[in-house]
Amino acid sequence: MNQRIGLAILGLFVFTVLFSANAASAGQSMLVYHGKNVIESPPEFAGLAFHFLINNDKATVVSAGSAGLEVVRMDLTPSDVCIQTQSTLCFEGVVTEVKNPQIHQVGDEISFTLDLTNKKQIGTAKSGSMEGMSVIMNIERMNLKSTAPYTLEITREGGFAGFAPKTMTFDPENGMIVITEGKSTTNVPLDDLTIKEIDQAFQKSKLFNILVDDYLPNEGAADYFAYTLHLNQGVFEKEFSWTDASDTAPSVLRELHQIIWSAGEENIPMPVDIPAHDDQTIIEIASEFVLSSPTFAFDGMKDTLEFGPITILESFPEQYKLDVMFTSSHGGFGDRTDQIVTQALTPHVMEIIISEGVVISAVTDETWDEMNNQYVLKAPN
Structure with a gap:
């Protein structure tokens, strides 16, 4: 038997362990991959190459042997022998089918x-005839894409005017672009066609296959815009x-920058035309937001709503601040579904800031960020 061919299965490329938290427990990865590995050691097998095809939690390894092409198919599950991180991954493989077998048989187990x-x-x-043998591989060539949900965040700053950072975050699952500029945040809903166009551009880009991350400006260049693109997909960033x-x-x-930037700027919702210091309109906007906010929506008591005085902040465009008081039937903040909560009437004060007809900040009891549904991030003392 040709032991060199039997080593093929040990070269299985473990980008297949791109698991989400829920998928991992079910033994499912979220990756499609085609690549080539080459053995580095043991020396007697150095240079032997293998091709791999990965589709979610299934793997196929193809190599040339004396009996023709050896094809080994495997089931993959995550392993607990290491701490799964973005740079270190491990899993267990079990052979389920072999064509033109040289060494491996159905049922053989391999860890990676x-x-x-x-x-x-x-x-x-x-296990199997190669039990206990370890092989070190170099990853020489690959083409991969994750099928996990993703977000794309693009930041622009600089230029001849030295513009402050402006960020657009595209989330296809939520169907919108979130524009962040200073303390201002704008949610820009997208139609299905625009979402599809951005997704097609992202799939075409094959960002995981780009090896260089940082591209410096040409020597002597000045007054340019600087861009950062951050991809978050599954366990990879x-x-x-x-x-x-x-x-x-x-x-x-x-x-990618151009299509996301254009979609964000072209679809910004038109601001509500608010007459200067129109108290009733401000209260209506605040009331609509409070009723749908995570803390109030969970157990807020509508008949306890009270609105404090409206303050005009020194800003352009004008910003309006007011406190909204209400009582919840339980303790805590946000959506507390499936949480253990105290059943006690709890008064709250939500500070709301409105600009151009949109709530841009909402904090309850100086503790809970209602817009991001999380505790307020505070700077260390």
Whole structure:
């Protein structure tokens, strides 16, 4: 039997362990992959190459052997032998089918550990004729994409006027772009066609296959915009930076920036036309927000709503601040579904700031951020 061919299964590329928290328990990955690994050691097997096809929690390994192409198919599950991080992954594989077998048989078990940072992989046979043997691989070529939900965050700053950072975050699951500029946040809903166009541009970009992350401006360049693109998908994150004057930056980065930026700016909701200091309109906007806010929606008592005086802040455009008082039937903040809560009448004060007809800040008891449904982030003392 050709032991070199039997080593093929040990080269299985473990990007397949891109698990979400829920998918991991079910043994499902969220990745499609085609790649090539080459053995580094043991020396007698150095240079032997294998091709791998990954589709979620199934894997296929193809290599050339004396009996023709050996095809090994496996089921994959996450392993608890290491702490799963963005740079270290590990899982267990079980052979389910073999064509033209050389060494491996159905039922053989193999464990894998991957060092993503150094593009190294270690595979160890846990059973079968190769039990106890470990092989170190170099990851030479790959083409992969995750099927996990993703978000894209693009930040622009600089230019000849030295503009402050402005960020647009695209979330296809929520169907919107969130624009953040200073303390101002604007939610921009998108139609299905726009969401599809951005998603197609993202899938075409194949960001995980771009090896360089930082593209410096050309020598002597000045007054340029600087951009950062941050991808968050499953357990993986990837960030790129470039400028208007970075000739070496891939065109797909510029294309993603352009399509997201245009969609965000072209679909900004028109502000409500509020006459100067129209108390009734301000109260109506505040009331509508409070009724749908996480804390009030859970157990707020509508007949306890009270509105404090309205203050005009020194800003442009004008911002209006007011306190809204109400009582909840339980303790705590936000949506407390499935949580253990105290059943006690609890008074709250929600401070609301409104600009151009939109609530831009809402904090309950100086503790709970109603817009982001989380505790207020406070700077350390």
